[in-house]
Amino acid sequence: MQFPFAKPPIGIIFDCAMGRKIDDALALAMLHGFEARKEARLAAVAISVPDVKAAQFCDSVNVFYSGANAAFTGGSRRGMPVGLADGPPPATTSPMLTVPLVYHTEIRSAIDTAEVAVVIRNALTAQYDQNAAVVLSGPATDLAKALKLRDTRELIARKVKLLCVAAGQYPEGAPEPNIQADIAAARKVFAEWPTPVVAVGYDIGMALLFPAASIDRDFAWNANHPIAAAYRAYQPMPYDAPSWAMAAMLYAVRPKENYFNLSPPGTIQVSDDGRTSFAPSESGKHRYLVIGPDQHERIIRTYTQLSSAKPVERKPKRPAA
Amino acid sequence: MIITGRSLPRRAFLRGMGTAVALPFLDAMVPATAAAARGVKPPVRMAFVYVPNGIIMEGWNPDYEGALGALPRVLKPMEPFRQDILQLGNLTHNAGRALLDGAGDHGRCCASYLTGVHPRKSVTDIKAGISFDQIVAGQVGKQTRFPSLELGMEDARQAGDCDSGYSCAYTNNLAWKSETQPLPPILDPRALFERLFGNGRALTPEARARQNLYRRSILDFVTDDTRKLEGSLGPADRRKLDEYLASIREIERQIEKAERDNSQIEPHMEKPYGIPADFAEHFRLMSDMMTVAFQADLTRVITFLVTHEGTSRPYREIDIPDGHHPLTHHKGQADLIEKVTQINAYHVRQFAAWIGRLKAIPEGDGSLLDNCMIVYGAGLSDGNRHLHEDLPTLIAGRAGNSIKTGRRIVYRRETPMCNLFLAMMDRMGVRVEQFGDSTGRLDGLDLA
Numbered sequence: 143m144q145f146p147f148a149k150p151p152i153g154i155i156f157d158c159a160m161g162r163k164i165d166d167a168l169a170l171a172m173l174h175g176f177e178a179r180k181e182a183r184l185a186a187v188a189i190s191v192p193d194v195k196a197a198q199f200c201d202s203v204n205v206f207y208s209g210a211n212a213a214f215t216g217g218s219r220r221g222m223p224v225g226l227a228d229g230p231p232p233a234t235t236s237p238m239l240t241v242p243l244v245y246h247t248e249i250r251s252a253i254d255t256a257e258v259a260v261v262i263r264n265a266l267t268a269q270y271d272q273n274a275a276v277v278l279s280g281p282a283t284d285l286a287k288a289l290k291l292r293d294t295r296e297l298i299a300r301k302v303k304l305l306c307v308a309a310g311q312y313p314e315g316a317p318e319p320n321i322q323a324d325i326a327a328a329r330k331v332f333a334e335w336p337t338p339v340v341a342v343g344y345d346i347g348m349a350l351l352f353p354a355a356s357i358d359r360d361f362a363w364n365a366n367h368p369i370a371a372a373y374r375a376y377q378p379m380p381y382d383a384p385s386w387a388m389a390a391m392l393y394a395v396r397p398k399e400n401y402f403n404l405s406p407p408g409t410i411q412v413s414d415d416g417r418t419s420f421a422p423s424e425s426g427k428h429r430y431l432v433i434g435p436d437q438h439e440r441i442i443r444t445y446t447q448l449s450s451a452k453p454v455e456r457k458p459k460r461p462a463a
Numbered sequence: 464m465i466i467t468g469r470s471l472p473r474r475a476f477l478r479g480m481g482t483a484v485a486l487p488f489l490d491a492m493v494p495a496t497a498a499a500a501r502g503v504k505p506p507v508r509m510a511f512v513y514v515p516n517g518i519i520m521e522g523w524n525p526d527y528e529g530a531l532g533a534l535p536r537v538l539k540p541m542e543p544f545r546q547d548i549l550q551l552g553n554l555t556h557n558a559g560r561a562l563l564d565g566a567g568d569h570g571r572c573c574a575s576y577l578t579g580v581h582p583r584k585s586v587t588d589i590k591a592g593i594s595f596d597q598i599v600a601g602q603v604g605k606q607t608r609f610p611s612l613e614l615g616m617e618d619a620r621q622a623g624d625c626d627s628g629y630s631c632a633y634t635n636n637l638a639w640k641s642e643t644q645p646l647p648p649i650l651d652p653r654a655l656f657e658r659l660f661g662n663g664r665a666l667t668p669e670a671r672a673r674q675n676l677y678r679r680s681i682l683d684f685v686t687d688d689t690r691k692l693e694g695s696l697g698p699a700d701r702r703k704l705d706e707y708l709a710s711i712r713e714i715e716r717q718i719e720k721a722e723r724d725n726s727q728i729e730p731h732m733e734k735p736y737g738i739p740a741d742f743a744e745h746f747r748l749m750s751d752m753m754t755v756a757f758q759a760d761l762t763r764v765i766t767f768l769v770t771h772e773g774t775s776r777p778y779r780e781i782d783i784p785d786g787h788h789p790l791t792h793h794k795g796q797a798d799l800i801e802k803v804t805q806i807n808a809y810h811v812r813q814f815a816a817w818i819g820r821l822k823a824i825p826e827g828d829g830s831l832l833d834n835c836m837i838v839y840g841a842g843l844s845d846g847n848r849h850l851h852e853d854l855p856t857l858i859a860g861r862a863g864n865s866i867k868t869g870r871r872i873v874y875r876r877e878t879p880m881c882n883l884f885l886a887m888m889d890r891m892g893v894r895v896e897q898f899g900d901s902t903g904r905l906d907g908l909d910l911a
Contacts, residue, residue, distance in 0.1 A: 223852075223876045253553070256877035260902060264557045264877060267581075292897055 151176075152303070153185035153269040154394060155262055157225075158387060159280030159320070160189050160196040161236035164376040165308075166279050168352055168449050169387035170200065171369045173277075173395075174207040175448030182395045186265035188225035188258040190280045193232050195239040197224045197255045201247040203368050207453040225261030226252060227283060238372040245368060259287040263294050269301045275394040278331075279308040279387035280320055286327035289334055299336035306394040307331075308386035310410065310418030312343040312430035322416030329412045332428065340393060341410060341418070341430040346402075347386030349433060350441055352449075354380035360450035369449065388445050393431060401441050403432040473760065477692065479684025483662045485608065485759035486692075487707045488826050489700045505827045506606075507863040507890055508757045509599065510765040510837040512814055513576065513637055515569070515772040516791045517846025518855045519804045524552060528873050537807040540815035544859065545869060547822060547832060549908070551856040552873035554880040557900055559842055559851040568849035569773035569788075570629025572842030577766065578639050579881040579899015586624045589632045594639040595884040595898055597646075600764045602893045611764035612756060613638045614655065615648030616745050618738075619771045626773050634772040648768050652718045652748040653737040659752060659761055660711070680715050682708055703825070707758060714751050717744070742780050743813055750817035758824060758831055763891070769810060772842065781809050791846030803846070814839050818859045835860035836887060854880060858908075862890040867910045874905070 154173055158166040176182035184204070189196045201224050208221075248254060262284065266274060278285060285305075288294050309320035309328065321328045332339065357379075361370035373383070393402055407429055408422040420430060433441070471491040477484040486492075493503050522537035531545045541548055558575040559568065564584045574582035580592030596611060604610025613636075625631035636645035649655045660681050682689070689708070693701055721739040739745040749767065756762050770776050775786030783790075783802050790806070793799035821832035837859045844850045853876075861868055881899035886908055888895050 253873050253875055256875055257902065260877045260879070263900070267557060267562050268560065270563060291902060 149270050149273050151180050151182050152395065153183045153265070153274040154391070155186045155188065155265055155274065155276045156184065156391070157188040157190065157258070157262070157276060157278045157280065157284050159191045159323075160200055161191055161193055161239045162280065163387070164238055164373055164383050165347065165352070165385050165387045167199075167203070167238060167369050167372045168383065168385065168445070169277070169279060169391045170203055171207075171449040172388055172391050172445065174203075174453060175451035176391075176395050177207070178451050178454040184222070185269060185274060186222065186225065186261050188261050188284045190227050190258070190284050191232060192227045192229035192252075193235060193239065194226065194249065194252055194255070195235050197226045197252075198243060198247045198249045199239050199368070199372070200224050201249050202243040202245045205245040205247065206368050221248065223256040223261055223264075224249065225258035225284065226255035227258055236376070238376040241368070241371045241375045243368070244366040244371075258284040259291050259294075262288040263291055263297065266294075266297050266301045271300050272303045274301045275304045275306065276302055277306045277308070277387065277390045277394050279390060281323035282307070282309070282320075282327040282331040283324045285335070286324070286330040289330060295334065295336055302337045304394060304397065305331075305335050305337055305339045306342065306390035307339060308342040308347065308390040310341055310343055310412075311345065312341055312405065312410070312418065313420040314417065315344060317416035318344050318418065321412060321418055325412055325414065325416050328416075328418075332410045332412060337427070339410070339428045340390075340397075340404070341420075341428065342386050342390045342393070343430055344386070346389050346431050346433060347384040350385045350389055350438065350445075351382035352385050352388065352445055353382050353442065356446040356450065360446050363450075363452060385445060388449070389431060389441070392441065392444060392448075401437060401444065403434065403437075405430045405432055471692075471695075475692075477685035477688040478662070479681070479686070479688065481662055482660055482681045482684045484660050484681065484685050484708075484711065485761050487703060487758040487824075488760065489696065489703060491696055491700050504863060505834045506603075506760060506763055507865070507892075508763045508765075508835045509596070509862075509887060509891055510753065510757075510767060510835065511577065511596065511637065512767045512769060512837060512839045513573070514769050514807070514810050514839070514841050515573070515774050516788050516803075516841075517843035517850070518807045518841055519800060520844050520853065520855070522804045522807060523855050524853075525550070525871050528552075528871050531869055531871055536804060537811055538857070539808065540812040541818070541857070541859075544815065544818050544822065547818065547859055547861070547868050549858045549866060549868045550871040551858070551883065551905075552871065553853050553876050553878055554856050554874065554883060554905075555852040555877045556842065556854060556880045557851065557877070566627035567629045568626075568843065568851070570626035570633040572849075572851060573635075573637065573768075573772035574629070574633035574639075575899075576840075576842040576880075577637055577884075579879075579884065579901070580642070582629070582633050584628050586622075586628060586630045589630045589645075590642050591633070591639050591645075592642045592899075594637065594766075595881075595888060595895075596638055596764050596766055597640055598895060598898075599888055599891045599893050603763050603891055607760055607762045609658075609756070609762040611638065611646075611766070612655075612753070612762050613646045613648045613766050613768075614749055614753065615650050615768040615771070616738075616742070616749060617768075617770040617774060617776060618650055621645075621647055635768070637766040637768045648766070651737045652714075652721065652739070652745070652752065655749070655752050656714060656718055659756060680712055682712055707755075710751065711755060714748060714755070717748050717751075721745075721748070742778070742809075746813040747816070750813070751820070754817070754820055754824070754831070757821075757835060758826075778806050778809060781805055788846075793847055795847075811839070821860070829861075829864075832860045834863050836862035836866060836890060838887075852876065856880075856883070862887075864910065865890050866908050872907050874907075878905070
C-alpha cells in the first residue's frame with residue numbers, strides 16, 4: 143500500500159568497499175549532505191569487504207551526521223543496520239579505518255552487523271515505488287547476492303529507479319579492480335539487474351579529483367570530523383583523491399542537472415579477465431557517464447559543498463529510553 | 464475401549480456418556496517387538512506463547528552469549544530451567560515494520576508474527592497469510608484429534624479498528640488458516656475442557672444440567688473403561704494414569720471454582736462466565752489443559768495469545784492498576800519502566816510454572832518438556848519505540864533431543880524470524896524451503 147502523501151526524497155542504498163578508497167567515505171559524506179538538504183535519504187549501507195572496522199566506521203559516521211546523538215534513527219540507540227559481507231577479515235586494515243572513532247558505534251563484532259543481501263532487501267521494502275537508487279562502489283558481490291533472494295528481483299524492479307555502478311572502464315579499457323574482484327557477480331548484475339544501469343568508468347573518477355585543500359578548509363567546522371580524519375589517515379597529505387563513488391552518488395541523486403553527459407543506451411559485458419566493454423543498442427538498459435572539460439569545475443564545487451555540509455539535527459519520533 | 468493382548472494403541476480413549484478422554488503416552492503403548500528395540504519416540508510438539516506490547520529488553524537479554532548463567536530480571540523465573548531453554552537474540556520481523564503503511568505496529572506485529580507476511584492495512588478487507596503453525600497442523604494434524612489448538616486469555620472483538628486502521632482481527636489472533644481467515648482463540652477454560660474431553664458433540668442442555676446438578680466429573684462417565692484399562696497396565700503405567708486422571712480432575716475443580724466465583728462477582732464484569740478473574744489462575748488452567756493436550760497427544764500444535772496486542776489490561780494482581788499498553792510508552796520514565804518490567808516478569812513467572820509442570824511429567828526416556836519446543840516471545844522488542852528487531856525469543860524444550868538448550872545464541876542483526884520457523888518445521892517433520900522472508904534455516908540450534 144502506498145500512502146497518498148508526497149513522496150519523501152529518494153532513498154539511496156550505498157553498497158561500497160569502505161576502506162579500499164577514501165572516495166567511498168567522501169561519497170557517504172556527500173549522501174549525508176544530500177540528506178541535510180532533503181534531496182535524498184540514506185536507506186542502507188552495505189559493505190562488500192568483511193572488515194568489522196569498515197562497518198564501525200560507517201556507523202560512526204552515521205552517528206556523527208545524526209548530530210552526535212541517536213536522532214538518526216528516531217531515538218534508537220542501535221543505529222540503522224549496516225550490511226557487512228561474510229568472510230574472513232582482510233589481512234591488513236586500511237589506514238583510514240585505523241583512526242580512533244570519536245562518535246560512538248554499537249558495532250563490536252560482525253554480530254552487530256547484518257547480512258548484506260538482507261539489509262538491501264529490507265531497505266527496499268521500505269521505499270516508495272521508483273523512489274530508490276542503488277549506488278555501487280566496489281565488487282558487485284552484495285548485489286548479486288540480493289538478486290538471489292526470493293522475490294527480490296521483482297522488488298528491485300518495483301522500487302529502484304536506477305543503479306549507478308562505479309566500476310569498469312567504458313566504452314572499453316583495461317581490467318578494473320572492482321570488476322576483477324568478483325567477475326561472476328559483475329556479470330550477473332549487468333545481465334540481470336532489472337532497472338536502468340549507469341556506469342562510472344575508471345577515467346571519470348581519475349578526471350575528477352577531490353581537492354585536499356577542501357579537507358583543511360571546508361571540514362574545519364568540526365575538529366573531530368570523521369571524514370577529514372579518515373582522509374588525512376588514508377595517505378600522506380596533501381593528495382587529491384579520485385572520485386568514482388562520488389560521481390556515482392551525484393548522478394544518482396541529481397540525474398537531470400547536467401553534471402554529466404550520458405552515453406547512448408547499450409549493453410555492458412564483462413570478459414573473463416575483468417574487462418568491461420560497451421556495445422550500443424537501442425534496447426540496451428546500460429549507459430555510462432561522459433564528461434566534457436567545462437563540467438569539471440561545477441562537479442568539484444558540488445562535491446566539496448555537499449561532502450562538507452553540516453548535519454541537520456532531527457527530532458526523534460519517540461524519546462529514547 | 465477394546466484392549467487386545469498386543470500393545471495399547473496410541474490413539475486409545477476412555478469413553479463414556481458424551482466423553483472421550485485420550486490417554487497419555489504409556490509404556491504399554493510401546494510394542495514389545497523388535498520394532499520396540501529400535502525405539503518408539505514420543506512425538507514432538509510445538510507451542511507459541513505470545514505476550515503483547517514488547518518487553519523491557521534490559522530485563523530480557525543477558526549481557527553474554529553461550530551457556531546460560533544468571534538471568535536478567537524479566538527472565539529470572541526461568542532460572543530453575545536454565546538447562547531446558549534456549550534464548551535467541553536478534554531475530555527480526557521486517558514484515559511487521561511500517562513499510563510505508565504508517566502507524567499500526569501492534570496490528571502488524573501480531574498479524575505478521577507467525578505468518579511472516581506484511582498485513583494489508585484495512586479494517587474490513589483483511590489479508591495476511593497462512594501462519595506456519597497451520598502449515599505444520601495441516602501436515603501432522605491428521606495424526607491427532609485436533610490439528611491445532613488456538614488459545615488465549617483476553618476477550619477481544621474480531622472486527623472494527625484496533626490499531627490505526629488495522630482490523631481487530633490482526634491484533635487479536637495469532638494463527639491464520641488462510642490469508643483471510645484468522646483462527647480466533649478459545650478463551651473460556653470450560654469451552655476448552657469440553658472440546659478436549661467431549662466426544663465432539665456439544666453436551667445437550669439436559670446433559671449439562673444433569674452433570675451440573677450432581678457435580679459429576681467427566682471421569683465418572685468413564686469409570687468402566689478406566690477400570691478395564693487399569694487391570695491391563697503395569698504398576699508404572701497405573702501410576703502414570705492415576706496422576707493424569709487426577710490432573711484432569713483438578714482442572715475440572717478449578718473450572719468449577721471459577722464458575723462459582725464468577726457467579727458471585729459484579730454483573731458488569733467483562734469476563735464471560737467461567738473465565739477466572741485472576742490472571743494467574745486463568746493462565747494455570749489454560750496451561751494445564753495445554754499440558755493434557757500434549758500429554759494425551761490430542762494435538763501437537765498450540766498457539767497461545769496470552770493477551771492481545773495493544774491491550775490496556777491492568778495488572779491489579781500485582782498492584783499495577785495502569786493499563787499495560789499506555790505503560791509501555793514510558794518515554795524513558797523510570798517508574799513506568801519499572802511497572803512494565805514487573806508485568807513482563809509476572810508473565811514469565813506464569814510461563815515458568817507451566818514449564819516446570821511439563822518437566823515433571825515423565826515421557827519416554829525423559830520428560831514431556833523434552834519432546835516439546837515451546838516458544839515464548841513477542842512481536843515487538845521495545846514497546847516504547849515499536850521495534851521489530853531483536854524480538855524476545857525463548858525456546859523451552861529440546862524438541863525430541865534435536866535442540867541444544869542451556870544457551871543464548873545471538874544471531875546477526877536482521878536475521879529473519881522466519882528462518883527459525885523453517886528450523887522448527889524441520890523438527891516437526893514438515894519440510895518447507897521458503898517461508899515469509901526467510902533466507903535459510905536458522906543454524907546453531909542442533910546438538911552438534
